Amino acid sequence: MTEVAFHFNAPDKLAYACRFARKMVCLDKRLVITGAPDTLVSLDKMLWHMAPQDFVAHCTVQDAPELLEASPVLLLTDPRQARHREVLLNLGDAVPQGYTLFERLIEVVAAHDDADRQCARIRWRQYAQSGHTIVRHDLVLKEF
Numbered sequence: 001m002t003e004v005a006f007h008f009n010a011p012d013k014l015a016y017a018c019r020f021a022r023k024m025v026c027l028d029k030r031l032v033i034t035g036a037p038d039t040l041v042s043l044d045k046m047l048w049h050m051a052p053q054d055f056v057a058h059c060t061v062q063d064a065p066e067l068l069e070a071s072p073v074l075l076l077t078d079p080r081q082a083r084h085r086e087v088l089l090n091l092g093d094a095v096p097q098g099y100t101l102f103e104r105l106i107e108v109v110a111a112h113d114d115a116d117r118q119c120a121r122i123r124w125r126q127y128a129q130s131g132h133t134i135v136r137h138d139l140v141l142k143e144f
Helices: 013-026 037-048 065-070 114-129
Strands: 003-010 031-034 073-075 087-090 104-110 134-138
Touching: 003 013, 003 114, 013 031, 013 037, 013 073, 013 087, 013 104, 031 037, 037 073, 104 114, 114 134
Parallel strands: 003 104, 003 134, 031 073, 031 087, 087 104
Antiparallel strands: none
8 A cells, every 4th residue: 555644844845845856866766746737847947956966857748758767756747657656746736646556655735835734634634534544744843
């Protein structure tokens, strides 16, 4: 069964996604990041503008099939399009389609966005009703 974890209190969800992607690449894990199209476009730009030493190789569904196969990080509105199924990071408001195909699912929740927090509560209940044991990570507590 897919391991589900919620990472709460992210001051900036996209900046957190960039750091998380860099960490997964350093751990030699393959990551799919999903969300709304405009969110993924913004994230793509942020990943391209990271410092050279922090660069994260990534691609989108518009890239060539061989790039999709080789890239350690994929930005996809539909995660079912990914061939690798290690880690899925959700930046969207809804439970991502096909999340059960992945070993791990990470849900990122903003610190100061009440609408995002409300959507996260709904997703939490959906995962719990599906029988998942949910791991909670409070990002504020990790700063200390």
